[in-house]
Amino acid sequence: MSTLHLGLEGIAVAESKISSVNGEKGELIYRGYWAEELVRDHCLEEIVYLLWYGDLPNPEQSKTFKAVLAEKRALPDYIKKIIDTLPKTMPPMSVLRTAISALQVPGESWPPTIEQAMEIFAKAPTIVAYYYNFIHSKPQHEPDKNLGHTANYLYMLQDEKPTAVKVKALDTYLMLSLDHDINASTFTARVVTSTRSDIVSAITAAIGALIGPLHGGAPSKVDDMLDAIGSKENAEKWIREQLEKGERLMGFGHRVYKTYDPRAAALRHLTQEIADYDLLLQLSLDVEKIAVPLLEEYKPGRKLYPNVEFWAAAIMRTVKLPRELYTPTFCISRIAGWSGQIIEQAENNRLIRPSCIYIGKRPTTPSHHQ
Numbered sequence: 001m002s003t004l005h006l007g008l009e010g011i012a013v014a015e016s017k018i019s020s021v022n023g024e025k026g027e028l029i030y031r032g033y034w035a036e037e038l039v040r041d042h043c044l045e046e047i048v049y050l051l052w053y054g055d056l057p058n059p060e061q062s063k064t065f066k067a068v069l070a071e072k073r074a075l076p077d078y079i080k081k082i083i084d085t086l087p088k089t090m091p092p093m094s095v096l097r098t099a100i101s102a103l104q105v106p107g108e109s110w111p112p113t114i115e116q117a118m119e120i121f122a123k124a125p126t127i128v129a130y131y132y133n134f135i136h137s138k139p140q141h142e143p144d145k146n147l148g149h150t151a152n153y154l155y156m157l158q159d160e161k162p163t164a165v166k167v168k169a170l171d172t173y174l175m176l177s178l179d180h181d182i183n184a185s186t187f188t189a190r191v192v193t194s195t196r197s198d199i200v201s202a203i204t205a206a207i208g209a210l211i212g213p214l215h216g217g218a219p220s221k222v223d224d225m226l227d228a229i230g231s232k233e234n235a236e237k238w239i240r241e242q243l244e245k246g247e248r249l250m251g252f253g254h255r256v257y258k259t260y261d262p263r264a265a266a267l268r269h270l271t272q273e274i275a276d277y278d279l280l281l282q283l284s285l286d287v288e289k290i291a292v293p294l295l296e297e298y299k300p301g302r303k304l305y306p307n308v309e310f311w312a313a314a315i316m317r318t319v320k321l322p323r324e325l326y327t328p329t330f331c332i333s334r335i336a337g338w339s340g341q342i343i344e345q346a347e348n349n350r351l352i353r354p355s356c357i358y359i360g361k362r363p364t365t366p367s368h369h370q
Helices: 035-041 044-053 059-071 077-085 092-101 114-135 149-158 164-176 184-194 199-211 218-229 232-244 262-274 279-298 308-318 323-347
Strands: 019-022 027-030
Touching: 027 035, 027 044, 027 262, 035 044, 035 164, 035 262, 044 059, 044 114, 044 149, 044 164, 044 323, 059 114, 059 149, 077 092, 077 114, 092 114, 092 199, 092 323, 114 149, 114 199, 114 323, 149 164, 149 323, 164 262, 164 308, 164 323, 184 199, 184 323, 199 323, 218 232, 218 279, 218 308, 218 323, 232 279, 262 279, 262 308, 279 308, 308 323
Parallel strands: none
Antiparallel strands: 019 027
């Protein structure tokens, strides 16, 4: 007989060396390092290298890894044509999912390899930038091989080479978004991989899971919430009305973290250091101060604090990313984490095949096999 665990909560489906989350203590570990400490001294490519290879790169390895990724950024013409023919009203995450599903990666479909992962990770930002420039009739910019992964993404979107401050801000967010234990999209990627399907299919499926509003999309909704609140003076009234109606506060609470999300803490600190005076930044600080005690009042014992999406919105405002690209920007980072989990699943693979408890009617006649 099977035991019912709705949502598989509390069920371990794999052993992993890639990342670990402790929600009670507010901890995030990447390959034996505190994630918030890694982001102080390393760039995105170096943390991706750590997740994929298991160790931080030395200077020569870092240089080579960056160069190889940079060489893979350009989109083949057939991918551009696919994007060109998609409806301009198609959501950007759906465009990213469609374009990635059409990518050809080197080698056989099984087992997945780091070389295949590099192909997808390198091209994902180019897909997002190409799509955004296309639908807004902006000039297209080919990737600049002399820029780092994050700097090149901003360059392709914003027509100019970004400042070091902008790069550091977005790089930090992307590093903190790379991987997060077994969440819905990562589990999806592992399930697909467990069937011995290819890495493109697994990542396409993971993007499909991320599109769901219970998993992705919250940073842009945080800014929508701040727009609706409007001012510090209106914050308490607005928040109370939402809580009394049973509505969620965007950017507060987390399925795992029962204390302050360490990613949110790192981004909060960084935003305060680098952001010019910004009305929404100040309002973010005010809303955080007002919302936390109100959440405790209305939902006692739930331990609801700002999560990474709350302060990710502030980071993406700081670097001038349009709201429609908040979730795709998160996704282009998480592709690296999914890839690492896909490769790890393949190394010690077993088909993921949970059971389901049937609660329907039974036939009234005996089985003819009896």
